[in-house]
């Protein structure tokens with residue numbers, strides 16, 4: 001496939017950007033190790049990056065990820081600019097155009113970011129987002145466990161809703177994602193709820209989701225919804241009261257701390 005990755009920085013937000021203030025990550029800089037194309041093993045219909053066109057074997061065989069040196073240069077520039085601006089920084093968040101756990105040199109990426117952090121913002125936490133579907137080797141588990149927090153997506157309680165709401169492009173199930181999450185340390189679960197033609201807020205779905213979450217034993221669960229209705233007609237933001245209701249069930253039944261971001 002054609003690949004224009006990281007040969008220039010003309011694409012939307014490059015290999016790093018920020019700082020951005022958010023309730024979940026505080027004041028944070030985002031690092032995008034995935035380059036210009038969307039690189040993800042899910043194709044969530046609500047995704048604000050649009051559809052996932054590349055399939056996993058194509059990503060593995062043909063995709064040219066940005067190099068560690070390119071990501072380092074961009075991240076140092078962004079952090080130095082923030083420092084020059086006297087910004088306080090809580091988090092360096094590895095996120096970007098898809099699922100950053102697919103970056104092939106994840107351990108080296110962490111080591112580089114750790115050096116950059118120590119030089120410029122020694123108190124910042126280095127965290128990563130993932131859907132948890134392709135952390136399937138000892139190497140990838142060890143690399144993920146270097147991060148200070150791992151935010152794993154878990155939007156569904158049943159495999160049926162997982163298929164609808166996340167459309168995995170790899171073979172996975174809720175129990176596989178839970179089993180992966182149990183091998184990871186410092187896990188925060190992030191769960192996005194929607195209503196309309198897809199609804200993961202029903203009583204039965206929430207009941208199954210609560211049981212899956214309790215098996216993971218995360219440090220915290222972030223419960224949120226879309227910031228705006230997506231391009232796909234019929235998918236709606238979840239009602240704010242319902243989000244607080246879901247949070248109260250998890251806290252009451254399983255004593256797991258939640259953060260609701262309506």
Ligand code: SF4
Pocket residue numbers: 040041042043044046047048049052097098099131153166
């Ligand atoms: S896992 Fe995240 S990046 Fe991937 S399709 Fe879903 S919302 Fe988009």
